[in-house]
Amino acid sequence: MRQARGRAAEDAALAHLRDRGLSLLERNYRCRLGEIDLVMREGDELVFVEVRARGSERHGGAAGSVDAHKQRRLRLAARHYLMTHPRAAAWPARFDVVAISGPDGENEPHWIRAAFDGAS
Known part of the structure; x- marks a missing residue:
């Protein structure tokens, strides 16, 4: 059930971002350092997207669940992506x-552009 919910959230996020002009480069990029849900391009900019779904806004909600540890893992996976691409x-x-x-x-997907920076 959790996997199906995650896949549905990714599908909704992907549709939302495509409707706004982004193009998909890769979905579920995995390496030993972590995973990036969506790797997209907006104009001449590369966009690493983390998709989070939560049933309620308690405990910070979906956006609040991208904590410092998760951000670090995303940065490491992004560096790996850049080295291999x-x-x-x-x-x-x-x-x-x-x-x-x-x-x-x-609820409508809430897109947070530049949610955190690439420096750690």
Whole structure:
């Protein structure tokens, strides 16, 4: 059930971002250092996207769940992506979060551009 909810949240986030002009480069990029839900491109900018779904806003909600530890793992996975995709390494990059809340993820995705920086 949790996997299905996560996949549905990623699908909703992807549709939301595509509707706003971003293009998908890779989905669920995994390496030993971590995972990036969506790697996208907006113009000449590379966008690493973390998708979070939560049933309620308690305890910080979906966006609040991207804590310092999660940010560090995302930065490490992004560095790995850039090392293995040298053409993409030339583009400026940012980290976005798409937060989806509600018991069944029924709320509109909340897109947080440049949610945190790439420096650790």
